[in-house]
Amino acid sequence: MNNHAAHAQAAHSPAALTAALPSYLDPQHLGPWGIYLQQVDRVTPYLGTLARWVDTLKRPKRTLIVDVPIHLDDGTVAHFEGYRVQHNTSRGPGKGGVRFHQNVTLSEVMALSAWMSIKNAAVNVPYGGAKGGIRVDPRQLSMGELERMTRRYTSEIGLIIGPSKDIPAPDVNTNEQIMAWMMDTYSMNEGATATGVVTGKPIDLGGSLGRREATGRGVFTVGVQAAQRIGMDVSQARVAVQGFGNVGGIAGKLFAQAGARVVAVQDHGGTVCREAGLDVPTLLAHVAQHGTVAGFAGAEVLDDDAFWSVPCDILIPAALEQQITEHNAHRIQARLVIEGANGPTTPQADDILNDRGILVVPDVIANAGGVTVSYFEWVQDFSSFFWSEDEINARLVRIMQEAFAAVCQVADDHRVSLRTATFIVACKRILHARDLRGLYP
Ligand code: NAD
Numbered sequence: 001m002n003n004h005a006a007h008a009q010a011a012h013s014p015a016a017l018t019a020a021l022p023s024y025l026d027p028q029h030l031g032p033w034g035i036y037l038q039q040v041d042r043v044t045p046y047l048g049t050l051a052r053w054v055d056t057l058k059r060p061k062r063t064l065i066v067d068v069p070i071h072l073d074d075g076t077v078a079h080f081e082g083y084r085v086q087h088n089t090s091r092g093p094g095k096g097g098v099r100f101h102q103n104v105t106l107s108e109v110m111a112l113s114a115w116m117s118i119k120n121a122a123v124n125v126p127y128g129g130a131k132g133g134i135r136v137d138p139r140q141l142s143m144g145e146l147e148r149m150t151r152r153y154t155s156e157i158g159l160i161i162g163p164s165k166d167i168p169a170p171d172v173n174t175n176e177q178i179m180a181w182m183m184d185t186y187s188m189n190e191g192a193t194a195t196g197v198v199t200g201k202p203i204d205l206g207g208s209l210g211r212r213e214a215t216g217r218g219v220f221t222v223g224v225q226a227a228q229r230i231g232m233d234v235s236q237a238r239v240a241v242q243g244f245g246n247v248g249g250i251a252g253k254l255f256a257q258a259g260a261r262v263v264a265v266q267d268h269g270g271t272v273c274r275e276a277g278l279d280v281p282t283l284l285a286h287v288a289q290h291g292t293v294a295g296f297a298g299a300e301v302l303d304d305d306a307f308w309s310v311p312c313d314i315l316i317p318a319a320l321e322q323q324i325t326e327h328n329a330h331r332i333q334a335r336l337v338i339e340g341a342n343g344p345t346t347p348q349a350d351d352i353l354n355d356r357g358i359l360v361v362p363d364v365i366a367n368a369g370g371v372t373v374s375y376f377e378w379v380q381d382f383s384s385f386f387w388s389e390d391e392i393n394a395r396l397v398r399i400m401q402e403a404f405a406a407v408c409q410v411a412d413d414h415r416v417s418l419r420t421a422t423f424i425v426a427c428k429r430i431l432h433a434r435d436l437r438g439l440y441p
């Protein structure tokens with residue numbers, strides 16, 4: 001074989017075609033995407049014959065990077081980088097939030113989109129996984145600038161989103177108003193009002209009752225079940241919460257209503273604590289007024305790092321990724337960690353918590369309540385028939401309880417962590433769909 005022929009043959013072998021991974025697909029690069037890849041590797045031995053499809057999970061189906069130029073109020077032009085990643089659509093359209101944050105990267109959005117695939121499969125809603133974001137600190141923008149940026153971003157990703165293609169929703173620093181602008185922009189471009197293009201909308205625009213509280217309610221629902229699993233009485237428990245926004249604030253409120261004492265809360269502005277329990281409704285009102293827990297009169301101030309060693313029974317990380325690391329995991333006092341945030345625990349920290357006998361309820365099941373009610377919202381929009389809040393909450397609780405029970409069963413059968421068990425359940429569902437559909441063309 002001459003050199004040219006040898007080269008041609010090598011270049012066409014599957015190994016040669018896939019060998020040169022771009023750096024963001026490199027499993028050694030432990031950003032959020034690298035962490036996700038490790039999680040998939042961990043469950044591959046449990047996938048049986050479906051393991052032959054596992055590479056499907058290791059690369060996003062579609063990745064879009066967009067330039068988002070806007071006029072600032074002073075007349076100058078600013079450019080922001082935006083993303084929309086559709087990780088997998090084997091089980092249905094893409095689904096996942098949009099994040100506005102100064103640290104958003106492609107690796108992060110890819111990982112968050114993949115975790116959406118896992119989450120949607122874990123609770124068995126008929127969606128694939130997607131996620132979007134813009135690298136921006138939205139607190140630096142005026143309302144007008146925020147609206148122009150949201151609309152331009154929506155128009156740019158309008159190529160790949162749609163009610164039956166990919167349905168965005170709120171995430172960190174995005175809310176009902178942002179969803180309303182996204183829905184309007186998409187509808188203007190389409191020439192028809194398309195309420196089902198986003199979820200987490202205002203009620204008056206086809207939003208669902210119960211959506212705002214859904215993620216926190218789901219965290220609480222699986223948290224109570226997880227507590228039962230280790231014989232913990234929630235009404236006697238001390239709870240520490242990191243992140244007191246949509247997820248952490250509602251979860252904290254529901255735990256307090258169940259009799260638990262919320263003894264420490266941390267957000268981007270600082271950390272407050274009170275051994276006898278913080279007055280959660282008053283703290284929520286303080287956050288609504290000041291944007292942070294810092295300065296709350298009914299509490300002591302705690303050093304941010306000391307938050308991780310606060311005596312408590314339940315810890316709820318509900319802020320950002322990679323907060324529980326090998327540097328603080330050995331100091332955590334809780335017996336139960338419920339991941340409200342996406343990806344808050346690094347794999348090293350996960351192992352430390354496991355070795356210490358601390359039960360971790362992983363993000364991909366713990367915070368799935370939001371997407372579950374997003375699914376209800378999307379169904380209601382399609383049928384233009386809206387359900388009562390009691391109906392929504394009852395259906396949410398039933399889906400979360402059933403999904404959590406199924407995950408616990410797999411964890412017991414294989415003697416694995418709840419994270420690995422959730423990945424086993426979800427990966428099998430996704431890859432079974434891939435297997436049934438086969439490869440196009
Ligand atoms: P949010 O913007 O409402 O609240 C975020 C909270 O995190 C705020 O209290 C903020 O002060 C705090 N925070 C930010 N940076 C911090 C830092 N460095 N240290 C401590 N606290 C910090 O966002 P959210 O919707 O509550 O989302 C929180 C997490 O939950 C994210 O990981 C998000 O992806 C995940 N999540 C949200 C939903 C949802 O429906 N909103 C659903 C599933 C998962």
